[in-house]
Amino acid sequence: MTDQPLENSVARTVRVRRGRALAPSTGGRPWTFYVLAALFILYVVALYGPMVCIYILSFQDVRGGLVFPMRGTSLHWFVDLFTQVRTGDVKGAFSRSIRLAVAVTVITVVISFMSGLAFRKRFAGDSVVFYLMIGSLVAPGLVLGIGVGLICNVLGVETSWYTTALGAQLSWTLPFGVLVMFAVMSRFDNAWDEAARDLGASAWQTTRLVIVPVLAPGLVAVALFGFTLSYDEFTRTLLTAGSLNTLPLEIWSMTLNVTSPSLYALGTVTTLISFLIIGICLGTIARIQKRRAGGPAAH
Amino acid sequence: MHSKVTTRRRQAGWLLILPLVLILVPFFIVPIIGVVAASFVQSDGFGGIIPSFTFDNYRSVFTSALTYQLYWATFKFTVFAWFFSLMIGFWIAYFLVFHVRNPLLALGLFLLCTVPFWTSNIIRMISWIPLLGKEGLINSALVGTHVIGQPLDVLLFSSLAVVIAYVHQLTIFMIVPIFNSMARIDKRTIEAARDAGASRFDIVRLIVLPLCKTGIALGSIFVVSIVMGDFFVVKVMSGGGSASVVGAFYEDIGVLQYPTAAASATLLTIIVSLLVVAILRTVDIRKELTR
Numbered sequence: 001m002t003d004q005p006l007e008n009s010v011a012r013t014v015r016v017r018r019g020r021a022l023a024p025s026t027g028g029r030p031w032t033f034y035v036l037a038a039l040f041i042l043y044v045v046a047l048y049g050p051m052v053c054i055y056i057l058s059f060q061d062v063r064g065g066l067v068f069p070m071r072g073t074s075l076h077w078f079v080d081l082f083t084q085v086r087t088g089d090v091k092g093a094f095s096r097s098i099r100l101a102v103a104v105t106v107i108t109v110v111i112s113f114m115s116g117l118a119f120r121k122r123f124a125g126d127s128v129v130f131y132l133m134i135g136s137l138v139a140p141g142l143v144l145g146i147g148v149g150l151i152c153n154v155l156g157v158e159t160s161w162y163t164t165a166l167g168a169q170l171s172w173t174l175p176f177g178v179l180v181m182f183a184v185m186s187r188f189d190n191a192w193d194e195a196a197r198d199l200g201a202s203a204w205q206t207t208r209l210v211i212v213p214v215l216a217p218g219l220v221a222v223a224l225f226g227f228t229l230s231y232d233e234f235t236r237t238l239l240t241a242g243s244l245n246t247l248p249l250e251i252w253s254m255t256l257n258v259t260s261p262s263l264y265a266l267g268t269v270t271t272l273i274s275f276l277i278i279g280i281c282l283g284t285i286a287r288i289q290k291r292r293a294g295g296p297a298a299h
Numbered sequence: 300m301h302s303k304v305t306t307r308r309r310q311a312g313w314l315l316i317l318p319l320v321l322i323l324v325p326f327f328i329v330p331i332i333g334v335v336a337a338s339f340v341q342s343d344g345f346g347g348i349i350p351s352f353t354f355d356n357y358r359s360v361f362t363s364a365l366t367y368q369l370y371w372a373t374f375k376f377t378v379f380a381w382f383f384s385l386m387i388g389f390w391i392a393y394f395l396v397f398h399v400r401n402p403l404l405a406l407g408l409f410l411l412c413t414v415p416f417w418t419s420n421i422i423r424m425i426s427w428i429p430l431l432g433k434e435g436l437i438n439s440a441l442v443g444t445h446v447i448g449q450p451l452d453v454l455l456f457s458s459l460a461v462v463i464a465y466v467h468q469l470t471i472f473m474i475v476p477i478f479n480s481m482a483r484i485d486k487r488t489i490e491a492a493r494d495a496g497a498s499r500f501d502i503v504r505l506i507v508l509p510l511c512k513t514g515i516a517l518g519s520i521f522v523v524s525i526v527m528g529d530f531f532v533v534k535v536m537s538g539g540g541s542a543s544v545v546g547a548f549y550e551d552i553g554v555l556q557y558p559t560a561a562a563s564a565t566l567l568t569i570i571v572s573l574l575v576v577a578i579l580r581t582v583d584i585r586k587e588l589t590r
Contacts, residue, residue: 029398030499036394040408043391046467047415050426053436057429067434111322114315123312129320130585136327138520138575140528142545143564146552147330150337150561171326174319183479228417234531239552251421255535267422274418282410 051271058264066259077265088250090266096161097247098273101231103162104169108177108226109219115174116181117211120190137175141235144168149239160242168236173229177222184218217285224281228274331568337561348558356562366563369544370570376458376533376543377526380465384522385515387466388473392514393507396481397489409478416471424464424532431455431463456538464536465526472525473518480514481507516582520575527571 057064061072081090119126148168152159159165192214196206212219234248241249247270254263338356341349360366391412399405415423430436431454438450453459484507492502530546544567551560 032499033394033398036390036398039387039390040394043387043470044411047412050430050467051415051418051423053429054422054426067429067432068436068439107322111318115319118312118315118319121312123316126312126316127585129316129323132323132327133319134520134575134579134584135572136323138524138571139327139331140524140545140564140567140571142528142530142549143334143568144327144330146548146557146560146564147333148326150333150557151329154333167322167326170322174322178319224417232417232419232421234421235528248419248421251419252531255421255425263425267419267426271418271422275414278414278417 051267054264055268055271058261058268060261064261066261066264077261078269080260081262081265081269084262088253089245090247090250093245093247093250096244097231100161100166100169100246101227103166104173104230105223105226107166107170108173108230109223111170111174112177112181112222112226113212113215113219115178116185116215119178119182120185120188133175133178136171137179141172142238144171145236145239158242159240161237161244161246165237165241165246168240169230169233172233172236173226176225176229180222180225181218184215184221188214217288220281220284220288224278227277227281231270231274231277334561334564334568337557338565340558342556342558356558357566359559360562360566365547369542369547372541373527373544376461376465376541377523379462380469380526381519381522383462383466384470384473385518388470388518389477389511389515391470392474392478392481392511393503395478396484397507409474412474413471420468421531423468424535427460427464427467427536428455431460456536456540458537458541460536460538461533461541464532465529468532469522469525472521473515476517477511477514480511484510513582513584516578516584520578523574523578524571527567527574 053068056070057066057068058077059073059075060070060077061074062076063071064077065071119130145168148164149159152164157164188211193206193210196210197203201209232248233246234252237246237249238252245253251263251266251270254266337348339352339354341351341353341355343349395405395409399408428435432438433450433452433455435455437454441447442450488506489502492506497505528545530543530549533541533543534546544563548560548563548567551557551563
């Protein structure tokens with residue numbers, strides 16, 4: 001029993017208690033369960049259904065149109081997407097968006113982590129920083145874009161995707177990252193790093209050996225937000241990316257010009273990349289949690 | 300000695316928060332100040348500005364009937380999107396927290412709802428075209444089953460399509476914070492209420508709803524600020540039939556009318572801020588978040 005990690009037994013207690021509370025003694029399901037289950041299923045169908053439609057339609061052959069029925073099956077529109085001039089520089093936009101998203105992810109994780117630690121204690125002006133962050137989150141993206149454009153104009157600086165757009169995206173991903181950190185930190189016991197310090201660990205050792213490993217799943221979640229929010233960001237990037245398009249800007253110009261399934265093909269490709277990133281992140285979180293749950297038992 | 304440690308800790312706090320501030324100042328505060336400043340200068344009509352102080356931009360914004368029409372249209376979309384996303388979001392969260400008995404299954408279903416949030420909004424929006432179009436799935440199904448004789452025009456490129464796209468994109472912003480609030484409710488409270496004879500309706504009204512206030516407020520902030528600041532959903536899904544506040548000043552930017560656009564943008568920012576502050580007044584959001 002002493003080998004049992006405390007966390008496990010707590011989790012079990014919670015589960016038992018929840019199980020009892022959620023399942024009334026009668027055991028049967030109330031009628032609301034069936035109504036809400038139907039609502040849930042409808043919601044999920046409405047959530048994924050349309051997306052699935054465009055994935056299917058993107059595999060039509062050359063006769064394909066924007067609506068069902070499906071006309072043939074081929075990879076025509078995927079080839080079209082990457083070879084035709086009229087669809088614009090999709091390949092370039094892809095590579096820019098991915099590089100930008102990686103940069104945003106790294107910066108978001110590091111800064112959100114530091115901010116999460118800072119907000120554990122009160123410091124002078126903490127409320128100001130907090131509401132600044134909320135402000136940045138809710139400010140209309142295009143207004144910020146206009147502002148960045150105007151300032152660059154005055155300063156004589158060129159806007160570009162890897163400078164101004166990077167900053168503009170960070171003003172959106174960082175508040176999200178810090179909010180996720182708040183959720184993660186609320187489960188972090190300050191006694192853990194105090195214990196490490198009492199045992200003589202330096203600040204750096206405490207961070208590297210205690211705080212980061214404990215918060216690892218949360219940091220992966222922050223990375224997921226950083227990458228996907230940047231990769232799909234549109235309004236803040238629109239006026240700050242300069243002359244070269246990122247992928248969402250490319251998609252935007254395609255929605256206005258292109259009326260062929262290559263638009264859907266682009267949707268399929270970009271969603272595949274998103275799913276890949278989501279899968280990697282959720283998989284990593286699950287693996288960390290599993291190792292934790294199983295770790296002490298293996299001793 | 301003690302005060303020295305406290306001082307050092309305070310400094311550490313500031314060092315840790317500094318990078319965040321260093322991003323927010325140039326990419327949030329300065330641009331906002333820039334927009335406000337630009338709203339008080341004159342345009343030379345060729346994309347340049349004449350450095351002088353004037354209220355003309357605001358006068359033209361406030362005297363134009365178009366401004367009021369745009370705000371009316373945007374408010375309408377905001378109210379519809381907010382109402383439907385709240386209704387759906389609240390009950391989905393309620394279902395996951397109080398009706399799904401297996402916590403692991405609840406988490407899995409919750410993730411199922413959140414996955415599309417991490418994919419492209421624009422793609423999710425255009426994915427309604429093959430469904431809602433005149434020759435889309437819904438119309439073909441309705442005509443095929445003889446429910447209607449003629450395909451419906453109002454499904455796509457209409458206000459209805461705009462609201463559908465908003466609700467499709469934004470319900471997740473309601474589900475996550477409300478789910479989070481509900482999951483924190485001590486189940487014993489509900490048991491106690493049930494033992495005391497409360498009906499399930501009473502439990503929702505008197506316990507769940509008040510304890511979800513923060514979640515609802517957070518979700519509302521997201522939905523309201525996103526719809527008010529949106530222009531691409533309206534532009535694509537209304538097919539040009541409806542305009543939005545942001546869409547209008549984006550057009551101004553297109554014809555290099557920076558000062559007018561800036562005045563419009565300032566007004567919008569003030570209105571969005573007021574709405575957010577009004578919502579924030581109902582809850583202590585920071586206390587709840589950092590708890």
